[in-house]
Amino acid sequence: MAAKIIDGVAVAAKVRAGYRARVEGLKARGVVPGLAVVMVGENPASQVYVGNKVKACREVGLHSEVHSFPADTPQEEVLQAIQALNADPAIHGIIVQLPLPPHYNMRRLLEAIDLSKDVDGFHLYNVGGLVIGETVFPPCTPYGVQVLLEHAGIPIEGQNVVVVGASNIVGKPMALMLLAKEATVAICHVKTRELAQFTILADILVVAAGRPKLITAPMVKRGAVVIDVGINRLPDGRLVGDVDFDAVKEKASWITPVPGGVGPMTVTMLLGNTIAAAERQLERTLLQGSVAAGRTVID
Template sequence: MSAHILDGKKIAELVRAEWKLRADKLIKSDVKPGLAVIIVGNNAASAIYVKNKIKACGDIGIYSEVHSFPEHAELDEVLDCIQSLNENPNIHGILVQLPLPAHFENNRVITSIAIEKDVDGFHLYNVGALVTGNTVFSPCTPYGVMMMLKENRVPIEGQHAVVVGRSNIVGKPMALMLLEQGATVTICTSKTHDLSQFTKAADILVVATGKPRMITAKMVKPGAVVIDVGINRLPDGKLCGDVDFESVKETASYITPVPGGVGPMTITMLLCNTILAAERAQVGIKKP
C-alpha cells in the first residue's frame, strides 16, 4: 500500500487562507504588513526564489519591495540598506536572500537585521532561543515541516525522529523543534557510519543533505513518516529530492514529494512570520 502524499501546495493554501484573515484584519486597522527582500549578485536560483516570494506576498496582501545589489557590492552598502529598513515603520520583515557573495560575512549581515524584523528566523537570537522554546520567528523550512505534521495530525510526542542533515538553516533547528514537541531526536549526517541503522529506527525521518535519492526503501522503517527537504537537479534537468520517492512511498505511511512538498511551506511560513511581525508592531512590541 502506497504512502499518503503530504501535498505541500494544498497544506500551504489552507495555512495561507487562515493567515490572510489576520492580514486583512491588520489592513482594516491601517497596518499593511510589509516585507523587504535584499538580494546580492546574479544567482539565477536566488532570483527565482525572490520572484516567488514577492508573488506570494501579493497574493496574501503583504506589501513587498526588493533591494538588489550587484555581485561586487560593498558590505557597508548592504548594511546601510538594512539599517534604513530597520528604522522604516512600514517594513515589518527583512529577508536577506542566501547565498551571499563569498566576500560577505553572513553572520554580520544577518545579525544586523532587527530581531523583531528577522522573519527568516536566522538571527543568532532567534536561533539560540530555539533551545529554550522561546524563539519569536522560527526558521521557515523547519517551521513549514512542523506545520505539515500538525495539519496531518502526525503524532510527535514520544516518537523517534531522525534528522539527516546538520545545517543551520534546516537540520539543527529542525531537531530542536521536534525535541520541543516531545520527540526523541537523533541527528545524523550524510557521512554517518552505517546511516541506515539510524534511519530504519525512525518513526519520523527528515532528510536534508543535498544528496539526490540517497535514502532508499531499505533504509526506511515500514510505516514511517518521511519528510524530504532536499531539492536536486539531475543531469536530465529533472528535479528530485534526497529520498528515492518511488521506492520509499511503498514503505512509508506519509511522504513528501519533490517538488511540491516542503518547498511551498517554506514560503508560506515566511508570509506567516511577516504577518506576525506586523501584529507585534501594531501592539508596540519592539523586542522579543
C-alpha cells in the same frame, strides 16, 4: 499499501487563506504588513526564489520590496541598506537572500537585521531561542515541516525522529523544534557511519542532506513518516529530493513529494512570520499609546 502523500501545495493554500484574513484585519486597523528582501548578486536560483516570495506576498496582501545590489557592492553599503529598513515602520520583516557572494560575511549581515524583523529566523537570538523554546520567529523550512505534520494529524510526542542533515538552516533547528514537541531526536550528518542503522529506527524521518536519492527503501522502517526537504536538479533537468520516492513510498505511511511537498511551505511560513511581526508592532504601538495617555492623565 503505498504511502499517503502530504500535499504541501494544498496545505500551503489552506494556511495562506487564514493569513489573508489576518492581513485584512491588520489593514482595517491601518497596518499593511511589509516584507523587504535584500539580494546581492545575480544568482539565477535566487532570482527565482525571490520572485516566488514577491508573488506569494501579493497573493496574501502583503507589501513587498526587493533591494538588489551587484555582486561587487561593498558590504558596508548593504549594511546601511539593512539599517535603513530596520528604521522603516512600513517594513515588518527583512530577509537576506542566500547565498551571498563569497567575499561577504554572511553572519554579519544576518546579525544586522533588527530582532523584531528577523522573519527568516536566522539571527543568533532566534536560533538560540530554539534551545529553550522561546524563539521569536522559527526558521521557515523547519516551521513548514512542523505545520505539515500537524495538518496531516501525525503525532510527534514520544516518536523516534531521525533528522538527516545538520545545517544551521534546516537540520539543527528542525531537531530542536521536534525535541520541543517531546520527540526523541537523533541528528545524522556527512560524518555519520552506517547511516541506515539510524534511519531504520525512525518513526519520522526528515531528510535535508542535498544528495539525490540518498535514502532508499531498505533504509526506511515500514510505516515511517518520511519528510523530504531536499531539492536537487538532475542533469536532465528534473527536480528530485533526497529520498528515492518511488521505492520508499511503498514502505512509508506518509511521504512528501518533491516538488510540491516542503517547498511551498517555506515561503508560506515566511509570510506568516511577517504577519506576526506586523501584529506585534501594532500591539507595541497600542501599548505605548496607552502608556502615554496614562501619563497625560496623571500629569
